[in-house]
Amino acid sequence: MQTAPTQASNRLDRFIDWFIPAEIAGEREKRQQARMFLISHCLGPFLGNVVPGALLFLDPTPGWQTLVLAISITSFWIFPFVLKAVGRYNLLSFISVQNLHFCILWSCYYYGGVTSPTLPWVLTIPLLAFFYLGNAPKLRMYALGQFGVNFAAFVALYHFVPPPPDDTPLQALQGLGIVSTLACAGYVTMMSLYYRRILQSGVELEGEMRGHLATAAQLRRATAEAERAGAAKAEFVASMSHELRTPLNAVIGYSQMLLEDAQDENDADAVADLEKIHKAGQHLLRLVNEVLDLSKIEAGKMELVPEDVPVAEFITTIVEHKRTKSDAKGVELVCNLPKDLGSARWDAQRVRQSVGQIVDNAIKFTEKGRVTVSVKRKNGRPSDAIVIEVSDTGIGISPEMLPQLFEKFTVARDASASKYGDTGLGLALSLALCELMGGGISAESTLGQGSTFTVTLPAAPAAKRKRRAKAPVGKSTLELSAA
Structure with missing residues (x-):
């Protein structure tokens, strides 16, 4: 005083x-x-x-x-x-x-x-x-x-x-x-x-x-040390990921060969075991690829290769690629595509990777329900945008978990990650790829009723990244978008 x-x-x-x-x-x-x-x-x-x-x-x-x-x-x-x-x-x-x-x-x-x-x-x-x-x-x-x-x-x-x-x-x-x-x-x-x-x-x-x-x-010294540590981490992750790919490819390749031989010989026990090995190898390879891609994006070394892509045909290909998985679970997979979608200049591999992960998650967390993929084109200035909505009737996401949904190693669909075998990297990578392409992802969900993920991508390459989050009354919403 x-x-x-x-x-x-x-x-x-x-x-x-x-x-x-x-x-x-x-x-x-x-x-x-x-x-x-x-x-x-x-x-x-x-x-x-x-x-x-x-x-x-x-x-x-x-x-x-x-x-x-x-x-x-x-x-x-x-x-x-x-x-x-x-x-x-x-x-x-x-x-x-x-x-x-x-x-x-x-x-x-x-x-x-x-x-x-x-x-x-x-x-x-x-x-x-x-x-x-x-x-x-x-x-x-x-x-x-x-x-x-x-x-x-x-x-x-x-x-x-x-x-x-x-x-x-x-x-x-x-x-x-x-x-x-x-x-x-x-x-x-x-x-x-x-x-x-x-x-x-x-x-x-x-x-x-x-x-x-x-x-x-x-602070400058700490920042410099953090940057050095980050660079060393990125270099280590990239190096280890590359080193892991070689033996994993061998495991996957040889397990595929052994699986085919066992199927020809009608050895049911061997087929079951080899299928587990083959799926585990593919799962681990996907995880290694996700870690490598995330490390590249964080290090600023991920390069895009844009090309002209017919949107309707491209999205149909992604959805059809996931139909086998949805049919196996008894999930109805619906694709709504208007005729005037035209084309977009995208890095096809990265868009397929990002959107495919969203569709894959919707199928994974839906039991005996429906997954709907809808696409529309927003005409505006300074550029057009393609909006891809993936809705499901699955288990939904709780409001408490929604803000951490796009963080690395987070599984917000269920308290037990092991129930669905999720790694917690897919959505983080999807968001990172969308932001890299100048787009964004928003998530809207009601626990027990289902979720809707909206991927917005510019029809032509864009830049800066911006994050924002909001939660309206009555349902959980998370928006992450590029400026």
């Missing part, structure tokens, strides 16, 4: 900062100089007007000279508003210092000359020039020259045009000297304390910045 002095100081800072123009506030050094300038001009006249105020009480015949001094000191309050309105900080600083010269030398001229009780205020001139102008050597030389010209003009005026006689009693002048010295000391102390506070805040800011820079350096 902030203390009362801290709260007052913060309010003063906000008040001071209000006068600083935007072009100055954006530069740290200029902003600090402007704060010193403004604190001097906001609080300084209170202490400076102590001198003409004391003269009104101590001088038996205060004249127009005292009034001019009071007006000159009070005019310092105008400078913050001028700075806010027009900027021109350096010019205003020199004008302000000139006004300070005038106030001090005016009081010295009419009240004692070189023995004037207001002479200590001369010490504030170089101090304020330092506060206002900072470390700029050129500006400091100008300030020094300004001081020299004013002092020479004062000496010449005092020598050739002596001031009128001063009837202020000596005791009154001594009292004025005490008041003036105390006011000057208070003014210098105030400026010094505020300058110390600015320096302290600057040191704290620099320490914080050093901490941020150190954190940023650590």
Whole structure:
């Protein structure tokens, strides 16, 4: 909790900062100089007007000279508003210092000359020039020259045009000297304390910045290490996947040969065992291929080979390729294709891989129901899009599992992955391929009633990827699409 002095100081800072123009506030050094300038001009006249105020009480015949001094000191309050309105900080600083010269030398001229009780205020001139102008050597030389010209003009005026006689009693002048010295000391102390506070805040800011820079350096090192680890992982996965393909192809090839021999010999036991080996080998090869493709996409090394594809014929081929599997499960596989689909420029292999996985999943998670594949063409700008919907009457997906549906090694259709033998990579790869081609996938499902997957692909190659997810009331929905 902030203390009362801290709260007052913060309010003063906000008040001071209000006068600083935007072009100055954006530069740290200029902003600090402007704060010193403004604190001097906001609080300084209170202490400076102590001198003409004391003269009104101590001088038996205060004249127009005292009034001019009071007006000159009070005019310092105008400078913050001028700075806010027009900027021109350096010019205003020199004008302000000139006004300070005038106030001090005016009081010295009419009240004692070189023995004037207001002479200590001369010490504030170089101090304020330092506060206002900072470390700029050129500006400091100008300030020094300004001081020299004013002092020479004062000496010449005092020598050739002596001031009128001063009837202020000596005791009154001594009292004025005490008041003036105390006011000057208070003014210098105030400026010094505020300058110390600015320096302290600057040191704290620099320490914080050093901490941020150190954190940023650590983050850069961690990012570089993560990139190296990612590259090593991708290289390892690609290498291992290639190494696994050779023995797997041998297992699949020889098991196929042995299976055919066993079938010719009507060896039922051997056929059953060899079919299990053959299917397991194919399943493992598909998993290896999926891992390799995902690693290529993540490493940015997957290249597309677009070609003109007749959409209706192409989708029909994908669906018919899955019909054997649907018939074996007793699932009705329906394909709805309008006549005006035309052609699209796709990488046929990747589209077949992505859409085929969606259809395969729909059949896998549907028992004695129906899977419907519908295709339509959306005409629009900047490009046309082909929308492929795969609906099933299967087990559906729970709202809790839907957001993780397209993540790697996630099986959201059932609590037990082993029930359907899913690897959890197919949908992740389908999404990655669609996004690579500039498209996307959305999923909509009601638990126990079925699901609908919508694949949207541009008719021509597109780019960027963007993910978004939403879940409307009453059913689960997940959308992942390309921008």
